Amino acid sequence: MTVARGEIGSVGASAPRGRRVVIPSLWVDPGTLAFDVLRFAIERRQDVWLVGGAVRDRLLQRETHDLDFLVRADAAELARQLADHFKGKFYWLDEARDYGRALLPEEGGHRLLIVDVAPVRPSGLDDDLRARDFTVNAMAVRVRPEGSGDLIDPLGGLEDLRRGILRLASEQALSADPIRLLRAPRLASELGLRIAAETARSIRRDAHLLRLASAERVRDELWRMIGRPGCASAVRLLHYLDLLAVALPEAAALVGIEQGPPHHWDVFEHTLQAMAAVDRLLSLILSGGRPKDAVESLMWDFLSRHAGSLRAHLLVSVGHGRRRAGWLRWLALTHDWGKARTRQVEPDGRIRFLRHDRVGAQLVRDRLNALRFSRGEVARLSRMVRHHMRPLSLTRPGTQPSGRAVYRFFRDMEDAGVDLLLFALADSRATFGPDLSLEDWRAQVDQTVSLLTDWFDRPTESVRPVPLLDGRLLMERLGMAPGPELGRLLEAVREAQAVGEVRSREEALALARRLYRQRQSKQESDRET
Numbered sequence: 001m002t003v004a005r006g007e008i009g010s011v012g013a014s015a016p017r018g019r020r021v022v023i024p025s026l027w028v029d030p031g032t033l034a035f036d037v038l039r040f041a042i043e044r045r046q047d048v049w050l051v052g053g054a055v056r057d058r059l060l061q062r063e064t065h066d067l068d069f070l071v072r073a074d075a076a077e078l079a080r081q082l083a084d085h086f087k088g089k090f091y092w093l094d095e096a097r098d099y100g101r102a103l104l105p106e107e108g109g110h111r112l113l114i115v116d117v118a119p120v121r122p123s124g125l126d127d128d129l130r131a132r133d134f135t136v137n138a139m140a141v142r143v144r145p146e147g148s149g150d151l152i153d154p155l156g157g158l159e160d161l162r163r164g165i166l167r168l169a170s171e172q173a174l175s176a177d178p179i180r181l182l183r184a185p186r187l188a189s190e191l192g193l194r195i196a197a198e199t200a201r202s203i204r205r206d207a208h209l210l211r212l213a214s215a216e217r218v219r220d221e222l223w224r225m226i227g228r229p230g231c232a233s234a235v236r237l238l239h240y241l242d243l244l245a246v247a248l249p250e251a252a253a254l255v256g257i258e259q260g261p262p263h264h265w266d267v268f269e270h271t272l273q274a275m276a277a278v279d280r281l282l283s284l285i286l287s288g289g290r291p292k293d294a295v296e297s298l299m300w301d302f303l304s305r306h307a308g309s310l311r312a313h314l315l316v317s318v319g320h321g322r323r324r325a326g327w328l329r330w331l332a333l334t335h336d337w338g339k340a341r342t343r344q345v346e347p348d349g350r351i352r353f354l355r356h357d358r359v360g361a362q363l364v365r366d367r368l369n370a371l372r373f374s375r376g377e378v379a380r381l382s383r384m385v386r387h388h389m390r391p392l393s394l395t396r397p398g399t400q401p402s403g404r405a406v407y408r409f410f411r412d413m414e415d416a417g418v419d420l421l422l423f424a425l426a427d428s429r430a431t432f433g434p435d436l437s438l439e440d441w442r443a444q445v446d447q448t449v450s451l452l453t454d455w456f457d458r459p460t461e462s463v464r465p466v467p468l469l470d471g472r473l474l475m476e477r478l479g480m481a482p483g484p485e486l487g488r489l490l491e492a493v494r495e496a497q498a499v500g501e502v503r504s505r506e507e508a509l510a511l512a513r514r515l516y517r518q519r520q521s522k523q524e525s526d527r528e529t
Contacts, residue, residue: 033086033106033113034067040085042143047072049125049152051140052132059139059161060191065106069117070128070140076100079117088112126154133180134187135160135167166193174202178209181243182221189225189234200241207242218247219371226333227326229283232275235333239268250363251333253340260351264433267339273433275332277426282325285310298442299425302449309456313418319374324419330381331423335388337363361386384416384423391417391424394451397443403462403499406454410463411495418455421448465497468508477509478516489515 041048049070057064071078076092079100083090088104093116102115121128129138135157142150151158160167166188174180181203188195195203210218225234235251238244245252257267265273283289284300285307291297303310314325338360339353346352361382368378394401394409401409410417428444429436454462471486480486492515493508502508 033104037067037082037086037104037113037115038143040082041069041071041078044081045071045078047120048143049120049140050143051129052137055139055141055151056136056157056161056191059158062191065111066114067116069115070120070125071117073119074098075117075119079115082115082117093118125152129154130169131176132169133173133177133183135169136187136191136193138169164193165196166191166199167196168199168202171202174206174209177213178206178211179213179217179221181207181210181213181241182218182225182238182247185234185237185241185243186221186225189230189237195237195241204242207246210243210246215370215372219373222247222371223322223326227322227329229279231279231329231333232272235275236272248333248367250337250340250367254336257340257343258351259339259353260349262435263431264435265430267336270430271333271336273430274335274423274426275329277429278328278332278423281422281426282314282328285314286325294438295429295436295441298438299445302445303452306449306452306456310418310422310452313415318380319376322377327377327381327384328419328423331384331388331419332426334360334364334367334381335385335423335427336360337385357386357389380416383413384420387413388420388423388427391420391448391451392427395421395424395444395447397440401447401451404495406451406462407495407498409451410455418452421451424448462498465494467494468497468502468505469493469512473509474512478513480516485519489519 038048038050050067051070052068054064054067069075069078075098076095077100079102080090082088082104083102086102086104088102091101091103093099093101097118099116099118102117104113104115105111106113121131125140129140129152132138135155137157138153138155139157140152142152155169166184168174168180168184184195184199184203187193225231225238235244238247239252239255251268251271254266254268254271259265259267259270263270280289280292280296281299284291284296284303291300314328315323317323318327336353336356338356338358341359341363342353342356344352344354364385365378365382368381390409390413393399394405413420425445425448428441460466467490469490471482471490474480474486474489475482480489489512493502493512496502496511497508502511
């Protein structure tokens with residue numbers, strides 16, 4: 001049974017990167033949760049319209065996990081029925097206006113189908129569509145049991161899709177909901193559309209209104225642009241539309257900040273180049289992409305041996321469904337935020353950014369807190385910004401890091417050390433640009449792979465050795481009391497174990513006894529003086 005087949009016909013449309021695609025008639029594939037949801041809805045309502053992004057995405061042959069329905073009445077009740085029937089959850093979106101949402105688990109519960117249900121405006125469906133954000137989202141299809149349905153397109157959204165244009169649905173669209181200021185560049189980036197000139201002018205004129213949007217909604221729109229592929233182009237577009245200074249002023253402050261050698265670009269362009277380099281690296285790891293140049297090919301020849309482990313690492317969610325891969329893109333965006341506040345020009349003309357890592361970490365904490373990210377997310381990104389230069393000292397060409405340096409790096413950074421090592425590769429590419437020495441690059445990549453091997457393949461040898469001693473044994477053998485001194489002694493023994501200075505329990509206990517006596521002697525000497 002075909003549930004929602006639109007009588008649009010096959011038409012050509014402009015697609016991302018200039019491809020030509022054929023837009024199919026609107027349907028929902030049998031055997032999918034979306035098919036079952038549509039069938040359930042039309043069995044319980046006489047008039048049901050599929051509207052907005054779901055229609056647009058079907059026209060563009062894009063997968064969607066959001067369905068928006070309009071019905072004559074009792075909209076939230078239908079959302080509640082959907083949640084009950086498909087074992088999902090119901091939420092009020094706006095109780096006063098009868099807007100409801102059903103979150104329905106699909107594919108074994110690893111993904112959600114979001115179904116929003118709202119009532120048609122009393123003035124009619126056309127007015128409802130005209131009040132939406134963009135013309136490409138102002139289309140509807142009436143869902144009928146027999147499988148047919150007319151496309152309702154009062155604003156020419158289909159033609160705009162054909163031409164690859166994103167256009168405001170009305171002059172009032174931005175003031176009615178300021179989050180649409182960010183939704184425009186996000187949709188343009190995701191769909192490969194160009195923003196109409198008059199729409200771009202309206203966004204620049206009203207950019208200040210973004211301050212009226214809730215922090216959570218701003219956060220979510222920014223994540224969908226910056227935490228996903230195409231992040232560098234999205235940030236460039238935000239700057240072009242005068243939105244970056246409102247949404248992320250710390251990033252906008254980097255524009256025009258000059259750097260000295262070996263940097264090839266100013267700080268803002270370096271940031272965008274780092275984001276693009278991270279994107280390319282993630283494409284190789286996550287999608288099995290092909291290297292684009294000799295520099296990437298050399299890197300991938302070394303790095304590919306850990307492709308499976310890196311892929312599993314990057315797909316882990318830190319919190320709220322936001323994966324490490326996305327946070328690596330955010331690290332590229334934020335790593336040099338402190339440079340705008342720390343730039344100094346020495347008498348000899350040398351440009352320095354002393355303590356920019358510390359200043360940047362605080363700026364990141366403040367901005368992410370303002371955007372209502374979770375405490376764990378704030379702590380993770382700010383810590384990575386604080387230590388983003390540390391891998392460079394471990395992988396610098398011509399040097400070999402000591403066992404202690406490697407152990408302390410992973411001890412301090414834990415699994416974020418993997419992210420920092422990957423970012424250091426992107427950061428180097430964005431620093432040297434076309435001036436990058438292939439010989440130096442080979443040395444950095446080789447050392448990076450060695451450190452990743454320590455983490456993934458031999459953790460108990462040099463990164464996380466199984467402790468030979470515990471606190472209870474030290475208190476028993478050395479007569480120590482619980483406290484910070486006990487923890488410091490255990491850590492000193494574990495570090496010695498990681499670098500191979502102790503290999504047995506007896507050797508570890510002898511080292512602990514010697515260090516304890518040395519510290520007692522020092523304390524006695526300090527008291528005497």
